[in-house]
Structure formats: C-alpha cells, structure tokens
Amino acid sequence: MELIWNSLPRLFDGALLTIEITAVSVALGLLAAVPLALLRLSHNPFLRLPVYAYIFYFRGTPFIVQLFLIYYGSGQFRDTLESAGLWIFFREAYFCAILALTLNTAAYTAEIFRGAIQGVPFGEIEAARACGMSRGLLYRRIILPKALRLALPAYSNEVVFLLQTTSIVSIIALLDLTGVARVIIARSFEPYKLFLAAAVIYLVMTYGVLYVFKKVEFWLSGHLRERPDDSVKAVVVR
Amino acid sequence: MFDLKGYGWMLWDGVQLTIAVAICAMVVALLLGLIGAWGKLSTSRATRLAAETYTTVIRGVPELILILLVYYGVPTLIQDVAETMGFDIFIDFNSFIAGVLTIGFVYGAFATEVFRGAYQAVPRGQIEAAYAIGMSRILMARRILLPQMWRFALPGLGNVWMVLIKATALISIIQLPELMRNTDIAARAVRQPFTFFFAASLIYLAITVVSMLAQQRGEAWANRGVRRS
Numbered sequence: 001m002e003l004i005w006n007s008l009p010r011l012f013d014g015a016l017l018t019i020e021i022t023a024v025s026v027a028l029g030l031l032a033a034v035p036l037a038l039l040r041l042s043h044n045p046f047l048r049l050p051v052y053a054y055i056f057y058f059r060g061t062p063f064i065v066q067l068f069l070i071y072y073g074s075g076q077f078r079d080t081l082e083s084a085g086l087w088i089f090f091r092e093a094y095f096c097a098i099l100a101l102t103l104n105t106a107a108y109t110a111e112i113f114r115g116a117i118q119g120v121p122f123g124e125i126e127a128a129r130a131c132g133m134s135r136g137l138l139y140r141r142i143i144l145p146k147a148l149r150l151a152l153p154a155y156s157n158e159v160v161f162l163l164q165t166t167s168i169v170s171i172i173a174l175l176d177l178t179g180v181a182r183v184i185i186a187r188s189f190e191p192y193k194l195f196l197a198a199a200v201i202y203l204v205m206t207y208g209v210l211y212v213f214k215k216v217e218f219w220l221s222g223h224l225r226e227r228p229d230d231s232v233k234a235v236v237v238r
Numbered sequence: 239m240f241d242l243k244g245y246g247w248m249l250w251d252g253v254q255l256t257i258a259v260a261i262c263a264m265v266v267a268l269l270l271g272l273i274g275a276w277g278k279l280s281t282s283r284a285t286r287l288a289a290e291t292y293t294t295v296i297r298g299v300p301e302l303i304l305i306l307l308v309y310y311g312v313p314t315l316i317q318d319v320a321e322t323m324g325f326d327i328f329i330d331f332n333s334f335i336a337g338v339l340t341i342g343f344v345y346g347a348f349a350t351e352v353f354r355g356a357y358q359a360v361p362r363g364q365i366e367a368a369y370a371i372g373m374s375r376i377l378m379a380r381r382i383l384l385p386q387m388w389r390f391a392l393p394g395l396g397n398v399w400m401v402l403i404k405a406t407a408l409i410s411i412i413q414l415p416e417l418m419r420n421t422d423i424a425a426r427a428v429r430q431p432f433t434f435f436f437a438a439s440l441i442y443l444a445i446t447v448v449s450m451l452a453q454q455r456g457e458a459w460a461n462r463g464v465r466r467s
Contacts, residue, residue: 060446061439062407064418069439072425073432160297167300171411178303185310192311195303203298 004197007184011194014180015201021094021176022163025101029162032102033109034144040114051110058107063165066104071096071172097169105162112158116151117143149220156213160206167202177201242437245424249434252420253441259337259416260403266342267398271349278354289350296347301405304344309336309412337409345402352394357383359390389460396453403445417441 039051058066074081074090081087089095120143128142170179181198185191242249277289296304313329320327360383368378410419417438425434 060443062404064407065435065439069435073435076430076432164300167302192315195307195311199299199303202300206298
C-alpha cells in the first residue's frame with residue numbers, strides 16, 4: 001500500500017501524458033476525419049478509392065503494427081528522411097506515437113462520420129435544396145451539424161477506445177501511465193499492485209470521458225426534450 | 239513482392255500461432271459471453287451486479303494493462319499469498335495460456351453485450367408459446383431461444399472476432415512467438431523493419447478480409463429461413 005501511495009505522483013504524471021497524447025490525437029484525428037468522410041462519399045473514384053484504401057488498411061490492422069511501422073519502419077528510410085529534414089520528427093517516439101494514433105483514429109472516425117452523413121434524412125437535404133441553398137451552405141447548415149449529432153454516441157466510444165489504445169505507446173518507451181507503471185515495477189518487483197493502481201486510474205479516466213460526452217449529448221439534444229416549464233405535458237401515444 | 243531474406247517461414251509460423259491463440263480466445267470469450275449475458279438477464283440482483291461489474295471494468299481498462307497484470311501480476315500474487323501461508327513456491331505462467339485467458343476475458347465482456355441484445359431480439363411470444371405447450375426451460379432454450387439468438391448474434395460476434403484477432407498482436411509483449419513477435423525478431427535480424435512490419439500488416443489485413451467474407455456467408459446461411467422483401 002505504501003508503495004502505491006509513494007508512486008502516486010509519478011503515476012499521475014504518466015496519466016497526464018496519457019491525457020495529453022489522447023487529446024492531441026483526438027483533435028488532429030477529428031480535423032482529418034471530416035474531409036476524409038466527405039472524400040469517402042465522393043462520386044469521383046480517384047478521390048474515393050484512395051481514402052477507402054486508407055480507412056480499410058488502418059481499420060484492418062492492429063495498432064501496434066501501425067506504431068512499429070512508423071517508429072521502427074522509418075529507420076529503414078533514414079537517409080531519405082534526413083535529406084528531407086524530417087528525421088528530427090521520426091526519431092522522436094512522441095511524434096511517432098501521435099502520428100500513428102492520429103492516422104488510426106482518423107480512419108475510424110471518418111467511417112463513423114460517413115455513416116452519420118448517410119444517416120441524415122433525405123427530406124431535410126431535399127428541403128434545403130428546395131430553399132435554394134448552395135452545396136456549401138447545405139453542408140454547413142444542414143448536413144454536417146445533423147451528422148455530428150448523429151455520430152456522437154459512436155464517436156464517444158471511439159475516443160474511449162483511443163484512450164485505451166494509447167497504453168500501447170509505452171512499448172516504444174514513452175512514459176505514459178502504463179509506461180510509468182512498468183518502470184516502477186521493473187525496480188520494485190511488485191507487478192500486481194501497480195498494474196491494479198494503473199487500471200483504476202484508467203477506469204476513472206474512461207468514465208470521466210464518457211461523462212463529458214453524456215453532458216455534451218444532453219446539451220446538443222435540447223430541441224428534442226420537453227420544455228421543463230410546459231404546463232401541458234406531451235401525450236405519449238403508443 | 240517482398241524479399242523476406244529467408245525469414246518468411248518465421249512469419250508463417252507466427253500466423254499459425256496467431257490464429258490458434260485467436261480461436262482459443264474466441265472460445266473463452268463465447269463461453270464468458272453466454273455466462274455474462276445470463277448474469278445480466280438474471281433475476282438475482284447479486285448475479286446482475288457481478289455481470290455488470292465485469293463489463294464495466296473491462297470497458298474501462300486497456301487490454302495491455304490486463305495482459306501484463308495477468309502474465310506478471312497473477313503469479314506474484316499467488317506466490318505472495320502462498321508465502322503468507324508459509325509455502326515457498328515459484329510459478330511461471332505460460333504466455334499462451336495467459337494470452338488466451340486475458341484476451342478471452344476482455345472480449346467475453348463484448349460478447350456479453352452481443353448475446354444480451356440477441357436474447358432480447360427473440361420475440362417474447364415465442365418463448366411464452368414454448369412454455370404454454372409444456373416445454374421445459376432447457377428444451378425451450380435448445381429449440382427456440384438458441385437457434386434464433388445465434389442468428390441475431392452473428393453480426394456482433396463477427397465484429398468481436400475481427401477486433402479480437404487484432405488484439406492478439408499485443409500478446410507479443412509477453413514473448414509469445416505469434417505473428418507480431420516473430421516479425422519483430424526477423425525485422426531486427428535483417429534490419430529492414432519497414433519491409434517486415436508492412437508484410438505483417440498485410441497478413442493481418444488478409445485475415446480480416448477472409449473473416450469478413452466468412453461472416454457474410456455465415457450470416458446468409460443463418461438467415462436462410464427468413465423472408466425478405
């Protein structure tokens with residue numbers, strides 16, 4: 001017990017790195033996913049097929065292979081990367097971890113958004129066209145807001161999975177929560193206590209993320225709820 | 239296409255072990271899934287709580303932590319307990335068994351949700367009808383419930399299988415010579431990490447594609463008696 005107590009500050013430092021890596025990859029992945037989803041739905045096969053191949057590859061292979069491919073695999077092209085001035089990035093485990101996580105989550109998120117965009121009721125799109133909206137305005141005002149709301153439950157799942165996936169970056173010697181736990185264990189030989197402590201911290205972080213998403217979902221669904229001060233309650237017809 | 243410098247056999251050995259681990263873990267997951275779903279639908283509050291805790295904890299903890307916890311933690315825990323009772327023993331966990339149990343345990347939680355959904359998708363009236371004509375609970379489960387649950391569960395179970403097979407790559411961390419571990423060894427020996435990891439990723443991709451095709455055929459077979467518009 002004392003060991004866990006003394007290790008807590010370091011475990012929290014690790015947890016902070018876990019949160020940082022997750023937040024950065026989620027933000028970058030989200031930025032990439034919206035255009036990728038739109039390209040994936042494009043009618044032009046030269047735009048659609050490469051994006052389809054990318055999504056298929058990253059969803060169909062284990063994350064650890066993707067991470068090793070970027071972190072260790074880049075070493076095979078060291079000369080090329082050095083002459084392009086990119087080696088300073090690829091030699092850093094942190095950069096490789098962020099890159100791998102971003103590419104991974106962007107693929108999953110793009111697929112979630114594709115489903116959500118296709119789930120927007122066609123009547124709404126037709127109505128917007130009938131009002132004379134241009135394509136850009138149609139996407140900005142009707143399709144994307146609706147799709148983002150439809151995607152939220154699946155997206156919150158993806159963020160939770162990404163948070164858990166970040167534990168794998170400890171294998172390339174990053175000191176995230178798992179990494180810190182492994183370092184302390186290597187010195188103290190007390191595996192189950194520290195892994196259990198780390199597991200509890202992951203558990204708290206996961207349900208923290210889910211709680212935030214629940215709040216956001218509630219906040220975005222205001223128009224679907226009854227008004228609290230309605231004197232006449234809606235009649236539910238079964 | 240790939241020059242694997244004579245290390246191709248290592249990848250082939252690894253693939254076989256990966257598939258063996260995945261199949262064993264899937265069997266564990268299916269069993270735990272059935273038990274978990276039974277627990278979640280049970281009328282006993284304690285059973286429900288146990289099943290609920292199981293899926294809640296698994297959802298919140300990374301697989302890697304659980305694999306390390308089982309492989310390194312459990313033997314030490316048993317040794318510590320034995321020591322307090324006055325025994326001095328040494329336990330070494332087999333990484334195959336540790337991997338199969340952990341992955342099976344994790345995906346058992348996902349299978350629990352799939353089976354629970356499948357149970358709830360079976361029309362209530364049919365179950366009542368089975369009891370009304372005097373079927374016992376077991377006969378009802380065997381003749382009415384399970385044949386239909388199977389059909390509703392198949393898409394979800396296919397999903398679990400495809401995530402599970404990718405998760406087996408994590409067992410390489412506890413030195414089980416499956417595809418990922420063998421690729422790592424070969425890549426270091428030849429000093430061509432990109433070539434080898436890319437080859438490994440394509441093998442995983444091929445397993446996924448074959449699984450998807452098998453799932454489509456399985457679903458078509460399971461739905462052969464269903465009328466469609």
